[in-house]
Amino acid sequence: MDRIELRGVTATGYHGVFDFERREGQPFVVDLVMHRDFTRAAASDDVADTAHYGLVAEAVTAVIEGPPVNLIEKLAVMIARAVLEGFDVTSVEVTVHKPKAPIEVPFGDVAVVVSRSREDFPGLGTTGFGGGAS
Numbered sequence: 001m002d003r004i005e006l007r008g009v010t011a012t013g014y015h016g017v018f019d020f021e022r023r024e025g026q027p028f029v030v031d032l033v034m035h036r037d038f039t040r041a042a043a044s045d046d047v048a049d050t051a052h053y054g055l056v057a058e059a060v061t062a063v064i065e066g067p068p069v070n071l072i073e074k075l076a077v078m079i080a081r082a083v084l085e086g087f088d089v090t091s092v093e094v095t096v097h098k099p100k101a102p103i104e105v106p107f108g109d110v111a112v113v114v115s116r117s118r119e120d121f122p123g124l125g126t127t128g129f130g131g132g133a134s
């Protein structure tokens with residue numbers, strides 16, 4: 001399966017289990033790997049026949065900046081659903097990094113990774129965020 005990779009989408013969110021995380025906010029960084037067949041896009045050379053990664057980045061940012069959740073695991077699943085709902089992709093892998101997580105020892109990064117496909121969300125349609133919505 002062909003794929004589109006989008007790395008380093010960064011926005012401020014208010015997610016976390018601690019009051020100060022929800023009050024002060026912090027950066028979240030998202031990497032995506034979206035799977036889809038490029039046959040139609042390669043033949044037409046038209047952005048409408050693929051997942052417009054600029055619009056995908058905007059959709060991801062909207063989820064990060066949206067209502068707070070406790071766990072980045074939930075945030076990752078919410079992002080996966082938004083991408084699958086809004087764009088013509090078969091499946092998506094979402095990595096959510098929380099580089100300023102409140103960990104008391106030195107660390108380089110903390111991240112969660114989820115993989116989801118349309119089958120994981122029964123009845124999922126598309127909302128037409130971008131090119132190729134089915």
